[in-house]
Amino acid sequence: MRTVVMGAGKSGLAAARYFAAQGHPVVLTDSRPDPDGVLEVELAKAGIPGVWGDHPFALLEACSELVISPGIPRTAPFVAEALRRGIPVIGEVEVAHRVIRERNDGSRVLAVTGTNGKSTTTDLAAHLMKVSGLPAVACGNLGTPVIDAVLAAPAATAFVVELSSYQLESTLAFHAEGAAFLNLTPDHLARHGDMETYRKTKLRIFEGQRAEDLRVVPMAHPEWWADAPGKGRTARFGWSACEAWCDGSGGLHLHGQPLLSRAQLRIPGDHNVENALAASLLASHAGASLDGIREGLMSYPGLAHRIAFCGEKGGVKAYNDSKGTNVDATLTALRALPGPLVLLLGGTDKGASYEPLREALAGKLRRLVFLGEAIPQLTRDLGDLPHDVVPRFDDAVHAALSLARAGDQVLLSPACASFDQFDNFEQRGDRFEALVRTWSRS
Missing domain, CATH: 3.40.1190.10 (Mur-like, catalytic domain)
Structure with a gap:
């Protein structure tokens, strides 16, 4: 009897690797047409066979249990068929x-x-x-x-x-x-x-x-x-x-x-x-x-890129919330900090209005700093509030830190994706923290 692992994501691969390392028969199935080159080599080295592009019911023959990735609902036809046959359906956990x-x-x-x-x-x-x-x-x-x-x-x-x-x-x-x-x-x-x-x-x-x-x-x-x-x-x-x-x-x-x-x-x-x-x-x-x-x-400093404290100088504290890639996430960050705030906003615009930020900023705004491709949209929605326009990220961070006064918080919570100047929000947050470290030591 073998175990079938459905879904070649992080958890599915981890489960498949475990079974293979134990010498237990396992097969991996995924809806993607083919694995990428790196994954193909990894599976070959681990001795994990894969079925790609479909989940044929024949895989359930001689199957002792089905391990599914979290993103796969139990109503998926392959999973429903396993349940109908009385095959235990579990996850990597x-x-x-x-x-x-x-x-x-x-x-x-x-x-x-x-x-x-x-x-x-x-x-x-x-x-x-x-x-x-x-x-x-x-x-x-x-x-x-x-x-x-x-x-x-x-x-x-x-x-x-x-x-x-x-x-x-x-x-x-x-x-x-x-x-x-x-x-x-x-x-x-x-x-x-x-x-x-x-x-x-x-x-x-x-x-x-x-x-x-x-x-x-x-x-x-x-x-x-x-x-x-x-x-x-x-x-x-x-x-x-x-x-x-x-x-x-x-x-x-x-x-x-x-x-x-x-x-x-x-x-x-x-x-x-x-x-x-x-x-x-x-x-x-x-x-x-x-x-x-x-x-x-x-x-405890907090998780990386989630309202994480990352430096202080002269009574000014800096927080990295680069994971604030939409307006709702930025609202959470704004409500978490007492202010006064110097807030860095901008990046790749997602099409939502920035107007909801007004209420959360009321009574705690020192200055906004608009940056990146979203400057036109930010200016349209929030341009009547005290702000500076600084397109380049590094320059915007320097500007925000210089605008803050003792007792203020400088917050990177851009309400935007990062793809105009970075590969991802992690890279953006890491750059912010590096600039803050340099500032705090100067």
Whole structure:
């Protein structure tokens, strides 16, 4: 019997490589007509046969299980046929979980889901554990396939796994010693059909939990999780007294103990206070010390390119939100920072109006700096606000830093794609941080 892996994306390839390395028969199938040259060589070296351009039902003959990539819905004809034949359909996360449990080496799973904030909470929880001297790795939807992280990690590692609703659709025996459900807003409804199905899919993160495990949930919305499956002990986070909360003076508390002031966090915004509280609950449950959590919260810079603090000079702080490639993302960044703001906007225009930024900028704008190909559209929508036009990126950053005064924040959150001057938003953000480092040392 063989395993069929459907989808040659990051997680599918990771699963296929694992099975091949174990000497287990595996075949990879993908809708692309052909693999590119690099992938073709990689598959040949690993001894992984591939079927390209289609998913013939004949592949399901003598198939013990089907491993699907997160982007593939269970309604896809090939998947539906596998289910009709009684073939288990799982994802790469389930494969990795199986390996963790078979090893029985003291490793644990901490899992994070929600519509927003998953990546930051996942990465932060791993950071808190590392600062406490505990082995931990952030993986899953965040970037590194879980199976790759498991194979590279030592014994007794905490695997902090970001899980999307797509990944949770294909879990079976998955069990997390600590699991967090952060929030719920409309998303992926084309896949799930309605909010209730989406919510129930998110709740699958708790399904395998036992009485000694921890269920982390938002205090303000019990309707999201009141019917959660599993037997985990509930710990809440929020803005009034509970297991992890922020008081009216901005003080963060964990299990009745003061942690720190929210002003000491390097990641700004109410949403990041909530992420910090949820991450602290997970890390504490997995053995992180109060001092380690406190130190970790103060040192955590945020994920790259997501409102990440990257330098300070003369009372001016700079933040890289290069991932703010659309107006909605930039609105989130604007709401997270108190201002006054010098905001860098521009790049490749996406056709949406920039007018919604006005309300978020009210009362906190020092100056706008328009750059790149979107200058005409930015000038049309926001040109009556205080602004400078500086087409070239480096020049625009220098201008923004020079315009800021003590107490200001210089924010790169362009509300545009990066393709006019960069290959991607990562390259744009890296360049911003390099310029900020030079400025802060001068």
